Amino acid sequence: MLPNWADGWAGRLTGLLRARWGRVLPFRVFRFYWSKKSGSAPGDTLNHFIGATDVLSGSSLALNGKSLGSVQGKSILLGSENGSEPLTSLSISFDNQEILGSIDYSGFFEFGGWSGAVSDGAALNSKNDGRVLKAVRLALTGDLSKAYDVWYRCFDSKKGWLGWACNGSDAGATISGSFLKAVEVRIVSKGAGAPGITDGAFVSDTSADCAHVVYQAHSANRGWSPSVLDGQNAGTTGKSLSLQALNVSLSGVDDDSLIEARAHVANIGWQEWRSAGYVGTVGQELAIQALELRLNGSLANQYDIYYRVHSAGYGWLGWAKNGDSAGTTGLNIQIEAVQIKLVAKGGDPGAPSAPAFISVPALTLQAHVAALGWMNPVGNGGIAGTTGRSLAIEALKLNVSSSVSGGIEYSVHVQDVGWQGWTSNGNVAGTVGRAKRIEALKIRLTGDLSNYFDIWYRAYCQDFGWLDWTANGQPAGTSRIGCRVESVQVKIVPKGAGAPGATWRPFTDQPLLPADMMAMLNRANRYSSNTNWLIMVDRQACRLGVFRGQRGSRSYAQYWTCSTGAPSTPTPTGEYTVTGKGYSFGHGYTCYYYTQFYGDYLFHSIPYYQGTFNPMDSRMGMHISQGCVRLPIDRAKWIWDNVPLTTKVVIN
Known part of the structure; x- marks a missing residue:
């Protein structure tokens, strides 16, 4: 059976008729006749095909x-x-x-x-x-x-x-x-x-007297744009669209002349040089960050190839030429547009004062630390100094190296001196050999560096730990509260890139703790203990502090008002050790949750009527005991529960 219709030519066995495609009217019947060679047709041949052919x-x-x-x-x-x-x-x-x-x-x-x-x-x-x-x-x-x-x-x-x-x-x-x-x-x-x-x-245009450079941009969200030539803009500005690929060629030049290009691409780095096809990527959404172009052949003897880029956040940078880099590396900044031109040897492209290429400046930061001296330098984002050792930074040196003009200046606030004047480029800020702590610092970039980069820094301070980040000449650390700077971290980032972390409190002249607590904390950091705990008592102020941590890096666990010995039965002063614990004691009264630190001297609850929990004397902050240290029952129990035996007790 033959099909009722066919779409397209079936083709003749002789091969004389071949159809590619096209819609043909449906047919119902084929009629085939065999005849002798050169025999006549069986019928009319005028309308063997209806419609145009070829x-x-x-x-x-x-x-x-x-x-x-x-x-x-x-x-x-x-x-x-x-x-x-x-x-x-x-x-x-x-x-x-x-x-x-x-x-x-x-x-x-x-x-x-x-x-x-x-x-x-x-x-x-x-x-x-x-x-x-x-x-x-x-x-x-x-x-x-x-x-x-x-x-x-x-x-x-x-x-x-x-x-x-x-x-x-x-x-x-x-x-x-x-x-x-x-x-x-x-x-x-x-x-x-x-x-x-x-x-x-x-x-055609093959005259070497009419040399041109032709180039074409592929931009994010837009794809390829029409080509431009001789210094015109390729790409976009003001739209935050990255340049992702670039075609570039010469016209009107001898056959031996060509232009080569390569691109520094996000997540890839520098590509190989190419003289044909585009540089960059298409379909990968990767920004070009820097470009290099160069001429080869006879044209290179007559012309320099100049090029500059429009980088996000920076705008138009300066002109680069003949294989030099244009754009940025290490900053994650996209190119958005490019201009390219041929300039006769020795000619001026009308170069602006901006740098053509920007990379992360090389930073060195070195700290002079009490008892340690000058420590090894650290780089951008590194930490200079110590933490957890209660060692003051006494002097700093900073330096910066960059293809962009400019430098670095810094000033420090020194114990008993105050703010010193600005110094720069590797000079010493602070003091050496005088045992005077740095309490705060300021750092800033100068010259073109300050136009293209922000410098962020923060200080690790006594009692506070890491304060927040500040930038560009603002103070970091403390003043008027006697806290040493123990570590400094400095980071250079592209202009406007934002802080590396929180910026709420980079500097303070208010103590972290009230004066009495700060004084006790400072004393506590001078003592060692057999455990990770320490109890301090100020018997005159009727204050008790419980501390965690090791010598030099202790922190408060508790700070309470207590009652100490009466003038006739004073609480002893000195260094003691927790030696025992018990639930209760007393004759005619009962005190609960006692912790023994020296003979019959104890930390315990207020006295209650014997065998009850009805307070007999609940006064706090007074010199009224028989020499022990009285506390509300819940606080006495907290020490009883948490502070282990052999813990040091210091009473002043």
Whole structure:
């Protein structure tokens, strides 16, 4: 059984009829007749096929793969003379083809020159590489070339419609800064003549006296933009869109001259040098952060290649040339736009005062610490000094090295001296050999460094630990409360990048603790204990402190008001040790939760009526005991529960 219909030509066994595609009216019946060679037809042969044969079918693409539509006919227009889109690819074939053969076509691209030929509907450029068409060649093969001529002409963005070319001749324009917007293709009977004017079908620009640099940007969220030349902006500014890829080439130069480029890409680093194709990446959403360009060949003897970039947060940087770096590295800052130009040897590109390339400055920070002397220097983000050892920083030295002009200045607040004047670039701030602690510091960058970077710093201070971050000449640390700086951390970051951490309290002149607590804490840090605990009693002030930690780095666990011995039965002073514990004692009264530290001297609860929990005397903050240290029952129990035997007790 034959099918009721077929879509497209089935083809004749003789091979004389081959169809590519196309919609054919449904058929119901085939009739086949065999006859002797050269015999007559069994019927009328005039209407053996209804419709056009050997029809052109084509489609075209613009930048970033945008379709410009499909067309069919003996004459087709690919693209649009009225549009603004540059052509980047063509596909051409025959529909309802009756004659054997193919159509071949190749293109001249902005970046890369002439491509290899493709045929029969293949895409001239299947890559999203931003290359735009500037010229084409079309030719027929096989029996098609005997039956038809193929004529074609190009609409150039600068020249408009050019003349007609045919059968493999060049059509288009390779002049700088132009591109094809449309290509018209016609097939005519062999020898029928041109459809129009043939003059100026191809316009070339090969004079070395007209050297140009042409370049094209691929930006985030936008893709490829049309190419520009000779110092114009490629990319965007003010939109926070990263430059992700860049095509660059020369026009109007000798064949031995070329331009090479490479890019520093986020998460990748420096790529290899390339003289063809784009640098950067497409489809990976990775920003270019720095560029390098260089000339090779005879042009390098006549011109310098200058280039500069627009970097996020910095704006336009200065001009780099001949392989030098432009942009930033190590700062995670994206390039957003670029300008490139050829300048005659010894010429001036009109360079601004801004640096062309910025990288993280090399910072060295060195601290002179009590009992240790000068410690090893640390770098950007490193910590100079000590923590947990109660050792004061007594002097500092800072230095910075950068391709950007400028330096570093710093000032410190010294015990018994106050704020010293600013010093800079490796000089000593503070004192050496005088045992005077630094209590606060200020640091700032100078020159162009201050325009492109912020310097953040924080201090680790006695009693406070790490204070918060501050920047650019503001004070960090303490003053008027006698607290030493023990460590300093300094970090240089891109301008406006924000603080490395919290900024709430970088500096204070208010003690962390009330004066009486601070005084007791300072005393506590002078004593060792057999355990990680220490009990301090100020018998005159009737205050008791319980501390955790080791000598020099203790912190409060509790601070309470207590009652101590009456003048006639004073609480003893000195250093003691916790030797025992018990639940209760007393005759005619009961005290609970006692902790023994020296003979019959105890920490215990207030007295209660014997055998009850009815207070007999609950007064606190008074000198009224028989020499023991009285506490409310819950606080006496806390010591009984938490402070182990052999813990040191110090009573002043």
